[in-house]
Amino acid sequence: MKQYAGLDVSLKEISICVVDRDGKIIARGSTIADPEAIVDFFAEENISPELMVHESGPLSIWLQRGLERLGQPAICIDARKAHKALSARLNKSDASDAEGLAQLARTGWFTRVHLRSEAAEGMRALLGARDRLIRLRKDLEGHVRGVLKTFGIRMIAVNKGRLRQGFRDQLADAGDKDPVLATIAGAFIVIHETLCTAAEALDKELLSVARKSTLCRRLMTIPGIGPIVGLSFIAHVDDASRFRKAADVGAFLGLTPRRHQSGEVDYSGRISKCGDVQMRGLLFEAATSLIRLVRRFSPLKAWAVRLAARKGFKKAAVATARKMAVLMLTLWKNETEFCWKGTSTA
Structure with a gap:
């Protein structure tokens, strides 16, 4: 039985x-x-x-x-x-x-969930740790800036140099002017330096992994895709054969619009936002980099720029993020690199 x-x-x-x-x-x-x-x-x-x-x-x-x-x-x-x-x-x-x-x-009325490999989960843990350290660093910097404004001290922007020493120098200067701020500076400078050091160590480790990964280097041939986005995509998808069609990865990442149809009512809404929030954010940043920062034109950038002119930047960036995800999965399956196809114009 x-x-x-x-x-x-x-x-x-x-x-x-x-x-x-x-x-x-x-x-x-x-x-x-x-x-x-x-x-x-x-x-x-x-x-x-x-x-x-x-x-x-x-x-x-x-x-x-x-x-x-x-x-x-x-x-x-x-x-x-x-x-x-x-x-x-x-x-x-x-x-x-x-x-x-x-x-x-x-x-049998259920949907089976794909469980990622241990290697993919380990990579996701590293990427998640890096993201958390950066968020903690930003929260600390924002808190310090807000506190110092009540004393009339407006901290200037700092360079993204090694360990962000400029931020700590400004905080130390503020501590020299007030004993209360000196106590705050003594605690926060140590914490800020620790966070920066740990984040830099994880960045170096992830960059080393990306250089050793043939697949990640292939995905990085796409303009706008860097080592963090490439490794995150590999760890999140884990197995490219999960998707029968490359276009399915857009829905998997929550980058396709919801649809509501009932009787005569039929409309498409905003994107579903299913799947991993961090991966979706990284793809949006990659799309933003492609549209605004990448100078060399390609068919992908030309399409994104034309769409931004018609629909606005935000909608174009979301659509470009979905297109980049589909393109990455296609390169993964076909074991090919991004083809620039000569020069293109917007």
């Missing part, structure tokens, strides 16, 4: 429900959040589920890999889509959600 299991995962405990092919519940229970504990639960109940599903979440990657190592037929499904089905149930509880997931496993 075929059996299907649903796993509702929380940080400490996992609720389990098992149903047969007719949807009848044959086992319920809970266990600690550990793959081996799940296997022990099925062994005690003498159950061998044909399929078990759990929603995507903070522990889903670790749990999925652990179940796969133990030889269990587990699948991680899209939590956003599963929520639509689970929200139709009258009562909300962990046991109820586990039962709903088991029914989804039985009917």
Whole structure:
């Protein structure tokens, strides 16, 4: 008899429900959040589920890999889509959600989530750490600028040189004029230098990885694409064969417009903003760099400039970001480089 299991995962405990092919519940229970504990639960109940599903979440990657190592037929499904089905149930509880997931496993009405490789997750962790350090540095600089303005001190812009020494020099000068500011400067200068040093170390590490990656160097032949954007795209996509068509990556990154159609009403709205926010922001910055900073014209830049003249810069930048993502995936699949095709004019 075929059996299907649903796993509702929380940080400490996992609720389990098992149903047969007719949807009848044959086992319920809970266990600690550990793959081996799940296997022990099925062994005690003498159950061998044909399929078990759990929603995507903070522990889903670790749990999925652990179940796969133990030889269990587990699948991680899209939590956003599963929520639509689970929200139709009258009562909300962990046991109820586990039962709903088991029914989804039985009917097959779910979307499987791609789990990235460990190498891709490691790269995403490095990129995320770099992004967080830069945000912390900017927050600190903005706070200091705001505080000093109340004392009539307006800090001038600093160069993006090594360790941004100019910012710390201005803060030290302000501390010489006031004992309160001296206390602030003594604490913030050390923190700012530490953040800059750590961010610079990660930048060097990522640049070294980009130079060693043939794929990243190929993606960087596209004007506007640098090592950070290239590595982020590789880590985020992980496997180019996931997409049957290169154009599908635009929807995957949330760069395609939403559509609402009902009866005579049919319109397209703003972009869906699904997927990774950081990756979408990097592509927008790359598109901005292409339109405003890249001097050499190519068919891609000419198209983007003409679109900006017709639709405005923001809409053109979003459309260009989607086009660049599709182009990167195409170069990835075809193992080719960007072709400038001579000179182009706007």
